[in-house]
Amino acid sequence: MIEFETVMAGSLEECLEALAKYGSDAALLAGGTDLYVLIETGMKLPKAVIHIGGVKELRDSKVKSGSVSIGTAVTHSEIDRLDVTEGVECLRAGARAIGSPQIRNVGTAGGNIANASPAADLYPPLMVLDAVLELRSLRGTREVGLEEFVAGPGITSLRPDELITCARFKRPEGRFYTGFAKIGLRDALAISVANAAVTVTSRNGKFDQVKIACGAVAPRPIRMKEVEALLTGQEPSAELIKQAGDMTSKQCDPITDIRASRDYRRQVAGVIVSRLIENASRELMMDGKEGATDA
Numbered sequence: 001m002i003e004f005e006t007v008m009a010g011s012l013e014e015c016l017e018a019l020a021k022y023g024s025d026a027a028l029l030a031g032g033t034d035l036y037v038l039i040e041t042g043m044k045l046p047k048a049v050i051h052i053g054g055v056k057e058l059r060d061s062k063v064k065s066g067s068v069s070i071g072t073a074v075t076h077s078e079i080d081r082l083d084v085t086e087g088v089e090c091l092r093a094g095a096r097a098i099g100s101p102q103i104r105n106v107g108t109a110g111g112n113i114a115n116a117s118p119a120a121d122l123y124p125p126l127m128v129l130d131a132v133l134e135l136r137s138l139r140g141t142r143e144v145g146l147e148e149f150v151a152g153p154g155i156t157s158l159r160p161d162e163l164i165t166c167a168r169f170k171r172p173e174g175r176f177y178t179g180f181a182k183i184g185l186r187d188a189l190a191i192s193v194a195n196a197a198v199t200v201t202s203r204n205g206k207f208d209q210v211k212i213a214c215g216a217v218a219p220r221p222i223r224m225k226e227v228e229a230l231l232t233g234q235e236p237s238a239e240l241i242k243q244a245g246d247m248t249s250k251q252c253d254p255i256t257d258i259r260a261s262r263d264y265r266r267q268v269a270g271v272i273v274s275r276l277i278e279n280a281s282r283e284l285m286m287d288g289k290e291g292a293t294d295a
């Protein structure tokens with residue numbers, strides 16, 4: 001029988017105190033959709049489980065000084081409905097792509113980020129938004145970018161007495177396109193074989209700022225910096241978009257597993273990135289059209 005102590009945290013302060021007390025013997029429980037699997041399979045055997053789903057401070061989402069802040073106990077269903085995510089379609093589409101309604105109603109942003117799966121669907125959207133995570137402990141607060149935060153499958157820079165309180169990002173401004181796409185083995189309840197998100201702006205008929213991130217194609221979600229550089233300042237063309245897809249495939253370094261082979265993953269990552277860039281070009285280069293859609 002698996003036994004652990006249960007702490008029902010009523011406030012952020014109580015969470016931090018419990019984390020300081022138990023350290024690496026503790027596990028935070030938000031929606032439990034990843035943690036219960038880890039406990040059941042013996043991959044995590046905490047002495048104390050700290051429930052954080054009801055902590056008000058972690059359920060707060062707001063816009064402050066031009067930055068959107070999403071509390072980490074906010075669920076995927078909520079991310080897709082929040083006023084503050086309106087128009088940030090890559091993030092809404094990423095949240096909508098997770099699991100099933102049941103999973104999205106309990107699974108949280110913080111759980112998806114902290115679990116650090118290479119295939120986690122919120123990473124590419126948050127990466128192309130240049131999101132920063134706020135990490136809190138009784139010792140203080142620090143901020144880290146997502147690329148700095150995640151080092152590999154399940155490996156992050158989170159310290160044993162810390163939790164993630166929110167993810168913060170600036171909304172893209174002016175004329176922009178943002179989208180997310182995912183390839184899974186079925187339409188719902190499918191872990192990504194490859195996923196991708198982009199944010200693109202244009203100026204004078206050319207791509208201006210281009211951000212691309214992919215998941216499930218390397219030990220951790222990654223920004224496609226060379227592909228971004230290839231597109232920046234260029235006029236869209238079928239040849240350029242194909243080149244962007246080919247370059248994406250080359251930059252991927254995935255594994256073969258039960259879901260897909262390494263070659264298939266590389267190929268479909270290139271396809272979804274070129275489709276997203278094609279959508280961006282269509283949306284942005286159309287006269288008078290401004291906004292954001294998903295792939």
Ligand SMILES: Cc1cc2nc3c(=O)[nH]c(=O)nc-3n(C[C@H](O)[C@H](O)[C@H](O)COP(=O)(O)OP(=O)(O)OC[C@H]3O[C@@H](n4cnc5c(N)ncnc54)[C@H](O)[C@@H]3O)c2cc1C
Nearest residue numbers: 028030031032033034035099107108110111112114121164
């Ligand atoms: C059937 C099924 C389908 C799924 N489909 C998908 C999918 O399509 N795409 C996808 O990306 N994921 C999927 N998942 C994985 C999972 O649902 C998500 O990763 C979810 O967001 C996890 O959130 P949670 O609140 O349930 O996390 P929990 O299980 O509560 O926690 C997960 C981990 O994060 C830690 N943690 C939680 N909150 C914090 C915090 N604020 N600070 C620090 N650490 C924290 C916990 O201690 C634990 O180690 C699926 C899972 C299941 C069971």
